[in-house]
Amino acid sequence: MLVYLLRRIAQSIFVALAMMVIVFFGIYMIGNPVDILISPDATPREIEETMARFGFDQPIYIQFLTFVGNALQGDLGRSFVHGESAVTLILHYMPATLELAALGLIFSVLIGIPLGVYAGYKADRWQGRAIMTGSIFGFSLPNFWVGMLLILIFAVELRWLPSTGRGDTVDVFGIRLSIFSENGLQYMILPALTLALYKASLVTRLARAGTQEALVQDYVKFARAKGVSETRILFVHVLKNIMIPILTVLGLELGSMIAFAVVTETVFAWPGMGKLLIDSILTLDRPVIVAYLMMTVLIFIVINLVVDIVYTILDPRVRVTGGAG
Amino acid sequence: MSVLEVRNLQTHFFTDAGVVKAVDGVDFALNEGEVLGLVGESGSGKSVTGFSILRLVDPPGRVVGGQILFRGQDLAQLPASEMRRLRGNKIAMIFQDPMMTLNPVLRIDTQMIEAVRAHDKVSAKAARDRAISALSKVGIPSPAERLDAYPHQFSGGMRQRVAIAIALLNGPDLIVADEPTTALDVTIQSQILAEVQDLARDTGTALIWITHDLAVVAGLADRVAVMYAGRIVETGQTDDVLTTPGHPYSVGLLGSIPGHGQRGERLTQIPGMAPNMAHLPPGCAFAPRCFNADERCRTDAPGIEDMERVRQLRCHHPLTKAGGTP
Numbered sequence A: 001m002l003v004y005l006l007r008r009i010a011q012s013i014f015v016a017l018a019m020m021v022i023v024f025f026g027i028y029m030i031g032n033p034v035d036i037l038i039s040p041d042a043t044p045r046e047i048e049e050t051m052a053r054f055g056f057d058q059p060i061y062i063q064f065l066t067f068v069g070n071a072l073q074g075d076l077g078r079s080f081v082h083g084e085s086a087v088t089l090i091l092h093y094m095p096a097t098l099e100l101a102a103l104g105l106i107f108s109v110l111i112g113i114p115l116g117v118y119a120g121y122k123a124d125r126w127q128g129r130a131i132m133t134g135s136i137f138g139f140s141l142p143n144f145w146v147g148m149l150l151i152l153i154f155a156v157e158l159r160w161l162p163s164t165g166r167g168d169t170v171d172v173f174g175i176r177l178s179i180f181s182e183n184g185l186q187y188m189i190l191p192a193l194t195l196a197l198y199k200a201s202l203v204t205r206l207a208r209a210g211t212q213e214a215l216v217q218d219y220v221k222f223a224r225a226k227g228v229s230e231t232r233i234l235f236v237h238v239l240k241n242i243m244i245p246i247l248t249v250l251g252l253e254l255g256s257m258i259a260f261a262v263v264t265e266t267v268f269a270w271p272g273m274g275k276l277l278i279d280s281i282l283t284l285d286r287p288v289i290v291a292y293l294m295m296t297v298l299i300f301i302v303i304n305l306v307v308d309i310v311y312t313i314l315d316p317r318v319r320v321t322g323g324a325g
Numbered sequence B: 001m002s003v004l005e006v007r008n009l010q011t012h013f014f015t016d017a018g019v020v021k022a023v024d025g026v027d028f029a030l031n032e033g034e035v036l037g038l039v040g041e042s043g044s045g046k047s048v049t050g051f052s053i054l055r056l057v058d059p060p061g062r063v064v065g066g067q068i069l070f071r072g073q074d075l076a077q078l079p080a081s082e083m084r085r086l087r088g089n090k091i092a093m094i095f096q097d098p099m100m101t102l103n104p105v106l107r108i109d110t111q112m113i114e115a116v117r118a119h120d121k122v123s124a125k126a127a128r129d130r131a132i133s134a135l136s137k138v139g140i141p142s143p144a145e146r147l148d149a150y151p152h153q154f155s156g157g158m159r160q161r162v163a164i165a166i167a168l169l170n171g172p173d174l175i176v177a178d179e180p181t182t183a184l185d186v187t188i189q190s191q192i193l194a195e196v197q198d199l200a201r202d203t204g205t206a207l208i209w210i211t212h213d214l215a216v217v218a219g220l221a222d223r224v225a226v227m228y229a230g231r232i233v234e235t236g237q238t239d240d241v242l243t244t245p246g247h248p249y250s251v252g253l254l255g256s257i258p259g260h261g262q263r264g265e266r267l268t269q270i271p272g273m274a275p276n277m278a279h280l281p282p283g284c285a286f287a288p289r290c291f292n293a294d295e296r297c298r299t300d301a302p303g304i305e306d307m308e309r310v311r312q313l314r315c316h317h318p319l320t321k322a323g324g325t326p
């Protein structure tokens, strides 16, 4: 188990390094930040000075090594626009995105699991087919469109929920979160639903496939032979078996949920790091873009590790063999 | 009084390749405390018969005809909710493969307590106590601690004991045991056989013991029903059928028991292969493999012939005449 863990951590470090190369050189290709940092009528001397101040006059490999060296110390540069450290900036915007992704994940489980289990139970009936058809919409409707549709229905027409912004926040260990305040939660519902739609469809499909597979197992038949009710069979016997793969996939998808948030946050003017990214791209704020990408990679890596560990805890069969190995 | 009476049971599978008549006109009756051995080669329809009684046949299979009278009530007509109340309560079943019957991610206590509470609204504590006593009845050491274990922490034999204990939990009137010992090694097999026999005797539970092994039946069953291609071809008192088999198929099955024939004699195998259930021959299904078959066997299916009251045969040329001489 320990050996396995160490190997996984080594892999993760390698991924992080590879990502640094890709991110740095990838970003280097787009635009010249100096163009927006300096007014068009600046003198060549001013331009040179600015270049030197940000280190753009150095050869690219020197710039890269400086970048890596600083990155290892947790310094990914200063925002050209805000003048703040890029990492601090990202960390400031991150909680809003994380709580949105978390609520989205909760929604996708709450919606996807019952629908999927039911669709698997009624696989050959119209109910099952209808749910499956619905999930195709969930997969194919574009995020921004769904977001605007929800705003139109629930905010504009019905006036049940607010459309944009963040609402009240509560300080939790110095982090501002909306999820624990009633008003804030109202602001989160529509963007979280938008974010959840795709994942809910994914969970529905996973749950359906798992349920169909589990229902033909002998243990289900045996549970029926014991006289256990169908509801209990579905939501205890079947669910407990399909939760392990579903949670694994969902955990891995949490990363892409954070990435998806870019569009959703823009539609709902949600002040998270996705919106920060879009703003930074528009202003070619290179350090912030790089910091965003690096932080996202880091989140992905951490999530993958955690999922692997949780997986071994969840599955009693893996737990035993894992303890021995 | 008969606990169970099955009349002309027909269970068919509607597959793409055609209708498979897995059970096609099965009749038998079972008295309180009686043990019936249901014997036959693989694929003869024994498990499907058992599942039909509990109404647990998986699609595309369906009970299409006949009556399953449990204490006079026809199970084939019972609404699903009432059938659920009988299952595991009055009628229990033990499955063929102990490695697959317990849910791998639920603890044994969960799986036992739910079986009690599905029928009896007792406290979790009372249900747990009942589970402990059932486990100790089937010979599981320190049952209270074992309850907290997961199925994978048990060996195959222990898992089958757990399954048997679950079947016993609510004191059923009838247990359908589907080859519960086939997957186990011989010593454990005979241990479990003896235990189940004692339990059935003590509690007056009627037992249908499904097996393809006539040797198992010899020590356990009061009566035997021999099944071939979805039909019972011979039934009778165990001793009668084993000593003077009337159907050529029963003779063939007996010939394949080691130690049953003369010393030094080779084990006889029934020639030919088990029939394709989707395309049965028009006459007697066993005719193509029978040493005694003639033209008539190939064209008309034999009906049931009562030889004595308890002895029934489906054969045009039975080997046993009413007097018992072959």
Ligand SMILES: Nc1ncnc2c1ncn2[C@@H]1O[C@H](COP(=O)(O)OP(=O)(O)OP(=O)(O)O)[C@@H](O)[C@H]1O
Binding pocket: B013, B015, B020, B022, B040, B041, B042, B043, B044, B045, B046, B047, B048, B049, B058, B059, B060, B061, B096, B212, B277
């Ligand atoms: N799901 C199914 N679909 C189609 N046919 C089936 C299905 N299940 C069973 N059958 C048919 O029913 C017949 C009887 O099957 P059954 O399981 O009752 O045999 P068995 O006597 O219990 O054999 P074994 O000793 O191998 O357990 C088989 O020959 C098979 O053709």
Ligand SMILES: [Mg+2]
Binding pocket: B046, B047, B048, B096, B178, B179
């Ligand atoms: Mg079988």
